[in-house]
Amino acid sequence: xxxxxxxxxxxxxxxxxxxxxxxxxxxxxxxxxxxxxxxxxxxxxxxxxxxxxxxxxxxxxxxxxxxxxxxxxxxxxxxxxxxxxxxxxxxxxxxxxxxxxxxxxxxxxxxxxxxxxxxxxx
Numbered sequence: 001x002x003x004x005x006x007x008x009x010x011x012x013x014x015x016x017x018x019x020x021x022x023x024x025x026x027x028x029x030x031x032x033x034x035x036x037x038x039x040x041x042x043x044x045x046x047x048x049x050x051x052x053x054x055x056x057x058x059x060x061x062x063x064x065x066x067x068x069x070x071x072x073x074x075x076x077x078x079x080x081x082x083x084x085x086x087x088x089x090x091x092x093x094x095x096x097x098x099x100x101x102x103x104x105x106x107x108x109x110x111x112x113x114x115x116x117x118x119x120x121x122x
Contacts, residue, residue, distance in 0.1 A: 013054075016047035017108055055111070092117070 023033040023044075030048075034041040088100035099117070101110065 013051070016044075017051060017106075019044065020048055020051065021107060055108075 090101040092099040
């Protein structure tokens, strides 16, 4: 049963999501990263597990018996400037409209968007 989400501190969760992403991108071990950034390693470990649990609670469950393949046309829109977050870097063309993905999109936000698209496809 999912935990009560009404009292969650979204700012705190976002802080830890970003810290976890920075640790993964740094190539440092969890322990080394926490020492370097002055982060409590126990808190880091707890939040890493908690966020993984929260994300797995949100994942769309696809029935094992489903052999259905879904193809969605995807077009890459080249970004001619360094990082312009006002220009789309990719588009997903749906029968009901177009989903544009912009430079600088947060990994978690992209994951959530794709999960929603999978959910509505079934």
